[in-house]
Amino acid sequence: MTEDAKNSTNNITWHQPTVSRSERWKARGHGGAVLWFTGLSGSGKSSIANQVDSMLVLNNNDNDTTTTTSSIHSYVLDGDNVRHGLCADLGFSLEDRAENIRRVGEVAKLMADAGTVVLAAFISPYRVDRDRIRSSLEGVAPFCEIFVQASLGECESRDPKGLYQMAREGKIKNFTGIDDPYEEPLNAELILDSNSKSVDELAQEVVQWLQANDILKIKDS
Numbered sequence: 001m002t003e004d005a006k007n008s009t010n011n012i013t014w015h016q017p018t019v020s021r022s023e024r025w026k027a028r029g030h031g032g033a034v035l036w037f038t039g040l041s042g043s044g045k046s047s048i049a050n051q052v053d054s055m056l057v058l059n060n061n062d063n064d065t066t067t068t069t070s071s072i073h074s075y076v077l078d079g080d081n082v083r084h085g086l087c088a089d090l091g092f093s094l095e096d097r098a099e100n101i102r103r104v105g106e107v108a109k110l111m112a113d114a115g116t117v118v119l120a121a122f123i124s125p126y127r128v129d130r131d132r133i134r135s136s137l138e139g140v141a142p143f144c145e146i147f148v149q150a151s152l153g154e155c156e157s158r159d160p161k162g163l164y165q166m167a168r169e170g171k172i173k174n175f176t177g178i179d180d181p182y183e184e185p186l187n188a189e190l191i192l193d194s195n196s197k198s199v200d201e202l203a204q205e206v207v208q209w210l211q212a213n214d215i216l217k218i219k220d221s
């Protein structure tokens, strides 16, 4: 934070919104939440998050013949996409990854406060960065850490963008899993086995877990 920013925070006052969170959520028909998909590049974060999004928004759930629930307001925040705009000034050093996750965490918090189910798909390799978002969402909206688990070998064999190969050839530095760390979650709400299950099966697991745990239920505050 710059000196100017530090001095300015003294002159900023929090404005209480006129519409409360629970009033807003009730008007939407469900609560907001942040589903945070973390895992290696190529583990399946984007594919699964997008499939869940489709199942929630379009009610596109072929395997579920029991419910006729209405559309859920969800939205995917994806590392690759966010790095084209909001975080276009950031690279992949430890500090830049922390700032990337901090910014996205703040955006996700605002969106969840507004009643959106945020599907955030970021490598987010450091526990401390993920835990910071978990803490900042306490009392606002549920935070669900979803570990998309795939071995490095599996991710490397998928390598849809050819990035692992470039990292192995030394053309990309600080590539997660090759010459940069990935800290696996210790207390993830959900672990998805992306080594052996399909994207459809895993997305189904997420939606079933959301329903079974009443994650989108509005609790009066």
Ligand SMILES: Nc1ncnc2c1ncn2[C@@H]1O[C@H](COP(=O)(O)OS(=O)(=O)O)[C@@H](OP(=O)(O)O)[C@H]1O
Residues within 6 Å of the ligand: 040, 041, 042, 046, 078, 079, 080, 083, 092, 096, 097, 098, 100, 101, 121, 122, 123, 124, 125, 161, 163, 172, 173, 174, 175, 176
């Ligand atoms: N050095 C390095 N390490 C890891 N990933 C790299 C790197 N350089 C570029 N990429 C591409 O950037 C995508 C990851 O962006 P994220 O914002 O999710 O990364 S992070 O959470 O800040 O660590 C990641 O996308 P996914 O494959 O979808 O995970 C890569 O395509």
Ligand SMILES: Nc1ncnc2c1ncn2[C@@H]1O[C@H](COP(=O)(O)OP(=O)(O)O)[C@@H](O)[C@H]1O
Residues within 6 Å of the ligand: 039, 040, 041, 042, 043, 044, 045, 046, 047, 048, 121, 158, 159, 160, 193, 194, 195, 197, 198, 199, 202
């Ligand atoms: N569970 C899975 N089983 C097989 N292939 C998968 C699975 N999940 C993703 N893939 C494939 O792996 C590649 C990387 O998936 P992607 O969703 O882009 O991963 P990430 O967002 O974690 O980088 C894509 O080609 C995708 O089709």
